[in-house]
Each structure stands twice: as C-alpha cells, then as structure tokens.
Amino acid sequence: MDVFHDWALPEPNLYDDFDPPASRRPLRPSAIGSLLASPKSGTWLWNPHRPLRPPLTSSPRREEDQRGVGAAQGEVQRPQIETSEVGRERQREFASQAYECDNRGKLLDELFGHLWTMAPAIPWPKPESPRSQLMSCWVEDEQQGRKIPLEGHLTTENHKELLILVHGLGGSLDSPYLLRAAQCAHHVGLDSLRISLRGADRKGFDIYHAGLVDDLSAFLQAPELNRFERIYIVGYSLGGHMVLRWSLAPTNPRVAAVAAVGSPLDLTRGAAALDRRRIWGYRWYILHSLKEIYISWAKRHPVPTPASVIKRVSTIRQYDQLTVVPRFGFGSVDEYYQSQSVGRHLPSLQLPALYVGSRWDPIVPWNTIKTSVDAHSKNLTVQMLNTGGHVAFPSDINLGYGEAHGLEAQVIHWMRQQSDF
Numbered sequence: 001m002d003v004f005h006d007w008a009l010p011e012p013n014l015y016d017d018f019d020p021p022a023s024r025r026p027l028r029p030s031a032i033g034s035l036l037a038s039p040k041s042g043t044w045l046w047n048p049h050r051p052l053r054p055p056l057t058s059s060p061r062r063e064e065d066q067r068g069v070g071a072a073q074g075e076v077q078r079p080q081i082e083t084s085e086v087g088r089e090r091q092r093e094f095a096s097q098a099y100e101c102d103n104r105g106k107l108l109d110e111l112f113g114h115l116w117t118m119a120p121a122i123p124w125p126k127p128e129s130p131r132s133q134l135m136s137c138w139v140e141d142e143q144q145g146r147k148i149p150l151e152g153h154l155t156t157e158n159h160k161e162l163l164i165l166v167h168g169l170g171g172s173l174d175s176p177y178l179l180r181a182a183q184c185a186h187h188v189g190l191d192s193l194r195i196s197l198r199g200a201d202r203k204g205f206d207i208y209h210a211g212l213v214d215d216l217s218a219f220l221q222a223p224e225l226n227r228f229e230r231i232y233i234v235g236y237s238l239g240g241h242m243v244l245r246w247s248l249a250p251t252n253p254r255v256a257a258v259a260a261v262g263s264p265l266d267l268t269r270g271a272a273a274l275d276r277r278r279i280w281g282y283r284w285y286i287l288h289s290l291k292e293i294y295i296s297w298a299k300r301h302p303v304p305t306p307a308s309v310i311k312r313v314s315t316i317r318q319y320d321q322l323t324v325v326p327r328f329g330f331g332s333v334d335e336y337y338q339s340q341s342v343g344r345h346l347p348s349l350q351l352p353a354l355y356v357g358s359r360w361d362p363i364v365p366w367n368t369i370k371t372s373v374d375a376h377s378k379n380l381t382v383q384m385l386n387t388g389g390h391v392a393f394p395s396d397i398n399l400g401y402g403e404a405h406g407l408e409a410q411v412i413h414w415m416r417q418q419s420d421f
Contacts, residue, residue, distance in 0.1 A: 109359075109360050109386075110360055110362070112360060112387070112389075113358060113359075113360025113361060113362050113388070113389045113390075114362055114389065115389065116358070116360075116387075116388050116389030116390075116392045116393070117282070117361070117362055117363065117389030117390040117392060118389075119389075119392055120176050120177065120391075120392055126174075126176055126179060127176060127179040127180045127183050128179070128183070129153065129179050129182055129183070129194075130155045130157070130182055130183060130185075130186040130192065131155060131156060131157075132153040132154055132155045132156065132182075132192075132194075133153070133154055133156055134151060134152075134153060135151070135152045135153065135154040135193065135219075135222065135224050136149060136150065136151055136152075137149075137150050137152075137218050137219055137221075137222040138150065138218065139198065139214050139215055139217075139218035140214075140218075141206070141214075143328070143329060148198050148205050148206050149203075149205055150195070150196065150197075150198060150215055150218060150219065151173070151195075151196050151201055152173060152193050152194055152195040152196060152219060153173055153182075153193070153194045154191065154192075154193045154224060155182065155185075155186065155191045155192050155193075156191075157186065157191050158191075158227075159189055159190055159191045159228075160227075160228060160229045160230065161189070161190045161191070161228065161229065161230045161231070161232070161416075162190065162191045162192070162193060162225065162228040162230070162231045162232070163181070163182075163185040163190045163191070163192045163193070163231075163232050163233075163234065163412065164192075164193045164195060164216075164219065164220075164231060164232070164233045164234070165178045165181050165182065165192060165193065165194045165195065165233075165234055165235075165236075166195055166197070166216065166233065166234070166235035166236065166239030166240070166242060166243055167194075167195075167196070167197065167200065167236060167237075167239050168235075168236045168237025168238045168239050168240075168262075168391065169210075169237060169238040169286055169289075169290070170285070170286045170287075170288075170289030170290050170293075171200065171236070171237070171239070171289070172196055172200045172201065172202075173194040173195060173196040173200070173201075174194075175236075177236050177261075177391050177392070178194045178236070179194075180408060181234060181408045182194055183408075184406065184408035184409055184412065185408070185412065187409075188404070188409065188412055188413075190232075190412065191228070193219065193225070195215070195216070195219050197212075197215050197239075197242075198212075198215055199293045199294075199296070199297055200293060202292055202293060202296045203296065204296035204297045204298075204299050204300040204301070205297070205300070205301075206297060206301075207293055207294060207297055207323060207324070207327060209320075209324045209327075209328055209336070209340065210238055210241050210242065210245075210264075210267055210340050210341075211241075211242070211245050211339070211340030211341075211342075212242065212328075213242055213245050213246040216233070216242060216243070216246050217246070217251050217252075220251065220252040220255070221251075221252075228254065229254065230254060230256050230419055231252065231254045231255045231256065232255070232256060232257055232258070232259075232412070232415040232416075232419075233246075233255060233257075233258045233259070234258070234259045234260075234261065234408075234411060234415075235258070235259070235260050235261070235263065236260075236261045236262060236263070236391045237261070237262050237263055237264075237363070237364070237390065237391055238263065238264065239263070240259070240260025240261055240262070240263030240355075241260065241263045241264055241265065241267075241342055243258050243259075243260055243263075244258065244260050244263070244265075244342045244346070244349070244353060245340070245342045245345075246258075247349050247350060247351045247353055248342070248345055248348055248349060248350060249350065250350050250351055255351060256351075256352075256415065256418055256419035257351060257352040257353070257354070257414070257415035257418040257419060258351055258352075258353050258354075258415075259353065259354040259355070259356065259411045259414070259415060260353065260354070260355050260356070261356045261357070261391050261407070261411070262356070262357050262358065262361055262363070262364055262390050262391040263355070263357075263364065264364050264368065264369065265341065265342055265343035265346070265368075265369045265372035265373070266337075266341050266343045266368060266369065266371070266372055267336070267337035267338075267340060267341045268334070268337040268338065268341065269368040269369075270364060270368055271316045271317050271320065271337065272317075272368075273363070273364065273365050273368050274286070274316045274363060275315040275316055275317055279362055279363065282362065282363055282390075283314075283315070283316065286316070287313065287314070287316070287319060290319055290323075291310055291311060291313070291319075294307065294310050294323055295307045295310070295311075298310075303323075303327075304322070304323065304326035304327055305322040305323060305326065309322065310322060310323065317333060320333050320336060320337075321333040324336060342372075343369070343371070343372030343375075344372070344375070346372060346373075346375055346377045346380055347375055347376060347377045347378075348377075349377055349379040349380055350379070351379060352379050352381070352415075352418035353377075353379055353380050353381070354380075354381045354382075354383065354411060354414050354415070355373060355380060355381070355382045355383065356383045356385070356399070356407065356411065357369065357382075357383070357384050357385070358384070358385050358386075358387065358388040358389055358390070358393070359384055359385065359386055360386075360387075360388070360389060361388075361389055361390045362389065362390065363390040364390060366384065381414070383399050385397070393407045397410065398410065399411075399414070401413040401414040401417065
C-alpha cells in the first residue's frame with residue numbers, strides 16, 4: 001500500500017506580477033496574422049535581424065495621473081487592494097497603465113521573442129558535434145556520503161585552450177545550443193567539453209540545483225584537462241547561473257573568463273516568472289525534463305518525495321519545494337532561492353564575466369534581472385540585446401567583439417581578449 005496516498009501538493013504559486021491585465025491579454029489568430037503582414041502591401045514583416053522598437057514610454061496624461069497618486073514621474077504605483085466595484089475598476093486602470101509602461105515593449109516584439117525561443121524546438125537536424133570522446137569523473141557528496149559519477153564529451157583536437165559548456169534547466173550535453181557552441185569552438189581553434197550535470201543523463205544518480213558548483217569543480221580537477229593551458233566557461237540559462245556562482249570563488253587558476261547566456265540572477269523572481277500562467281507551455285516542457293530526471297533517480301535510490309507526487313507537480317516552485325529543498329537540506333524553498341541566488345553577489349565576481357540576454361526573453365524576463373545587473377561590478381560586462389529570445393539569437397549577431405559574427409563566436413572572442421591581460 002502506498003503510504004503517501006494522502007500526500008498534499010503545495011498550493012500552486014502562479015505569480016502574475018509580469019502578466020498584462022486580462023482585458024489586454026487575448027490575442028486572436030487573425031490579430032497575429034495582421035501583426036506579421038503589412039496592411040498595405042501584404043508582405044511579411046518577420047525579419048529577425050531588424051532593430052526592434054524601443055520600449056514604450058508613458059504618455060503625459062498617464063504621468064499626470066501617476067503624480068496625482070503620489071508616484072514619481074515615469075513610474076507607476078499601484079494602490080492598495082480595494083473591495084468596492086469602483087476600487088476594482090481603478091485597480092484595473094492602474095494595472096493597464098503598468099502594462100503599457102512595461103519595458104518589454106509592444107506585443108510584436110514580445111512575439112518575436114517567443115518565435116526565437118521556440119525555433120530550436122522545431123525538429124531541424126541537430127548541429128553535428130565535433131569529434132569527441134566520453135569523459136567521466138566523480139564528485140564527492142558529503143551529505144550522502146557517496147561518490148556521484150558525472151559524464152561529459154571532450155573533443156580531441158589537441159588544442160591548448162578549452163571551452164567548457166554547461167546546459168540549462170532540464171537540458172543535457174546534447175542540447176542544440178551546446179552542440180552549436182562546440183562547433184564554433186572547433187572552428188576558432190578551441191577544444192570543447194560539454195558537461196552533463198548530475199542526473200541530467202537520466203541514469204538516475206542524483207538531481208542538481210541552481211547553486212550547485214561541485215560538479216563543475218569536479219570536471220576542472222579531472223586529469224584529462226591537465227593538458228590545457230587556458231580554460232573558458234560558458235553557461236546557458238540556469239547553467240550560466242551556476243557558472244557565475246562558481247566565479248565568486250574560482251577553484252582553478254587556468255580559468256581566464258566566464259560567460260552566462262540568458263541566465264536568471266534572482267531565483268525568487270526567476271521562478272515566479274517561469275510559473276506565470278501565460279507561459280505554461282515552456283514550464284510544461286521544462287518540468288517534463290525535470291520529472292524524467294527525478295523519476296530516474298527514484299528508481300535507483302530512496303527519494304524525499306514519492307515519484308507519484310512529483311508527476312502531479314505543475315510549477316517550478318512546487319518542484320523545488322518537494323525535491324531540491326529536502327534533498328540538499330534547505331529549510332524552505334525561499335531559503336533555497338535567497339541563499340543560492342547569485343544576483344546580489346555579482347560585485348564580488350573574481351573573474352571577468354560576460355552576461356548576454358534578450359530584452360524579449362519570455363523565460364527570463366528583463367525585469368527579473370535588471371536590479372541585479374544594475375549593481376556595480378568591475379568584472380561584469382552586460383550585453384542586453386533588442387533581438388532574440390531565450391538562449392537563441394540571429395546567426396549574424398554582432399556584439400562588437402571581433403570580425404566573426406554570431407553569439408558563440410563573439411562570446412569566445414571576448415573571453416580570449418580577457419585572457420590577454
């Protein structure tokens with residue numbers, strides 16, 4: 001008999017801080033067509049390389065209304081919740097104003113962000129990986145008193161420089177963005193190592209969390225990497241958060257620079273953004289992968305929460321509360337988010353770091369990381385782009401680093417520049 005049959009899931013925490021009011025939310029299919037086609041010529045407006053429009057600004061009338069309720073010019077303060085019908089109407093008015101002033105800009109630009117994010121999921125042929133060999137190492141887990149095996153794919157071109165690539169939440173070493181980066185490293189004369197965080201290979205050895213840097217440290221200590229004179233690290237999405245966490249106290253002097261692409265910096269706000277109702281499709285996709293990892297682990301080891309319960313989880317916060325918190329000994333999900341978030345520690349980075357993101361990223365919205373990147377850090381360079389989506393950008397994008405265009409080529413050139421100092 002299943003002793004957990006009365007297990008109750010935590011209440012879903014579906015934050016709507018970043019959602020438009022309901023009156024502005026619907027988008028009919030006919031409206032999508034009118035956005036993509038020119039009303040005069042009928043030609044398609046989809047051009048991923050065009051410069052996107054700047055964010056909306058508030059009108060003089062809205063600013064006058066805002067000053068009338070005590071808000072600073074250009075800002076929106078929402079009144080306290082009112083229960084009367086007049087109060088609710090006023091609340092909806094303020095919500096509408098806040099959405100119009102939101103730095104995500106117009107709906108068309110948001111739509112392009114979704115298109116760029118979803119494009120890698122289209123079943124195109126995956127990028128081919130350069131010739132590589134399987135690399136294994138072990139990480140010591142003091143909490144469980146055992147060693148956990150890790151795997152990666154290391155190219156064998158015998159270069160003196162190495163690029164380490166870290167996947168995002170629910171990803172693996174075969175994620176398309178890692179294969180694309182490994183290809184680029186091969187073309188510019190670097191070896192590459194695509195690592196799989198614990199459990200990401202679906203072999204059931206463990207699970208990972210956003211602040212777990214031990215796996216990266218274990219790979220850096222592997223004897224297979226002793227031949228490299230200089231090492232660079234790039235992390236995508238949650239993997240970039242891990243890389244930045246590691247850079248607060250680097251353990252290998254050969255690492256010259258790091259980069260994070262489309263990474264959350266504040267885990268509380270990041271989880272809230274990912275749990276929005278309007279992006280349930282992305283959340284379902286990520287949770288599906290996380291559940292695969294957890295169920296594989298449950299088949300081999302005792303787990304803190306039954307797999308049957310995890311299958312019913314519907315938000316990232318629920319997943320973290322039932323898996324990461326008990327597995328790694330956090331007191332609560334809020335303690336996990338607050339203690340492991342790298343955002344407030346960015347001024348303490350010990351290595352040159354590059355952050356690349358999109359203002360139209362639907363998974364890691366700009367307003368969830370703005371406070372963190374605005375903090376002064378002499379070692380952090382930030383590139384927020386007006387194109388692209390989540391870890392996906394035009395192939396000819398130019399950040400101003402070197403002649404070769406494309407995200408990976410530009411990032412690699414920047415990291416090589418840092419190693420010259």
